[in-house]
Amino acid sequence: MAEMRAEAVLEVARTAPGAAPRVQIVPVRGLPVVAAVLAGLVWAIAANQLWALDFYHVVAGAIWTVLDLFLGFVLGPTLARLSVPARAEFTARFMPKMVLIMPPAVVCTLAAGWQLAIHLGNVYATSPNHGWVVASTVVVAVMALIALGVLEPANIAVLFEMRKPRPNGEVIARLMRRFIFTAGITGAMQVATLVIMTHLATL
Numbered sequence: 775m776a777e778m779r780a781e782a783v784l785e786v787a788r789t790a791p792g793a794a795p796r797v798q799i800v801p802v803r804g805l806p807v808v809a810a811v812l813a814g815l816v817w818a819i820a821a822n823q824l825w826a827l828d829f830y831h832v833v834a835g836a837i838w839t840v841l842d843l844f845l846g847f848v849l850g851p852t853l854a855r856l857s858v859p860a861r862a863e864f865t866a867r868f869m870p871k872m873v874l875i876m877p878p879a880v881v882c883t884l885a886a887g888w889q890l891a892i893h894l895g896n897v898y899a900t901s902p903n904h905g906w907v908v909a910s911t912v913v914v915a916v917m918a919l920i921a922l923g924v925l926e927p928a929n930i931a932v933l934f935e936m937r938k939p940r941p942n943g944e945v946i947a948r949l950m951r952r953f954i955f956t957a958g959i960t961g962a963m964q965v966a967t968l969v970i971m972t973h974l975a976t977l
Contacts, residue, residue, distance in 0.1 A: 797866045797936040804874045815882050819889045827890040834882035835971075839964045841876065842917075846961030850954035865950065866936055869929050876929075880921050884914065896974075903974055910970045917960045917967070925960070928953045 818826035853861055887910075888897075896903040932949045935941050 797933055798870045799930065799933045799937070800873050801870050804871075808874055808878050811878055811882065815885060819885060822889065822893055824890075824893060827886045827893060830882045830886035831890050834879045834886065835967075837875070838879040838883055838917075838921075839968065841872075841879070842921075842957060842961040842964045844961075845954065846958030850958060853950070853954065861950075862936075862946075865932060865946075869933050872929050873926070873933070876921060876926060880918050884918060887914070906970055906974050910967065910974070913963055913966050913970065917963050920956055920960050924956045925953060928956070 814826075815830055818830055853864070856864065891897045891907055894903075895901050896907045898904065901907070928949045932946055932953070935945050935949070
């Protein structure tokens with residue numbers, strides 16, 4: 775079945791080679807927004823402002839969590855049921871946006887969260903929240919490695935392949951399976967993060 779789908783993707787790519795150049799790796803118009811977000815993060819950390827750190831950590835963490843849950847448990851099963859042309863069209867439009875959204879979300883969550891833990895004293899062994907912070911750090915570190923080391927490279931590789939005059943459908947199908955599978959893993963891990971975070975908020 776997987777081989778048939780890969781061949782179908784390849785056939786679509788071959789019959790519409792002119793569509794490949796339209797695939798955009800990074801939406802240039804969104805770069806100023808990303809730059810502004812990261813500049814605000816640097817200011818929040820440098821100023822050590824509690825509200826700003828809390829805002830960046832909560833908002834970026836929420837975006838990361840929602841995306842992982844959506845990709846793993848909603849989008850993945852939906853894509854598997856779409857026709858090959860619809861799946862290719864969706865991928866060409868959706869994946870570039872993920873290139874802009876995911877890295878800043880991960881960086882903001884981790885950087886603001888660590889600075890927030892220092893600000894509140896939770897990183898020190900004497901803190902009653904220390905054990906929970908350590909558990910959260912381990913879970914989030916694994917998710918970050920998956921997001922930046924597996925998800926994002928697979929995402930970019932799909933886009934580069936789709937830009938070719940004759941994309942390899944088998945390669946695209948394999949990378950998309952990897953993307954959705956790892957998104958499902960991080961989505962499941964996000965549930966553990968939610969448990970830890972809500973527990974910390976009630977202490």
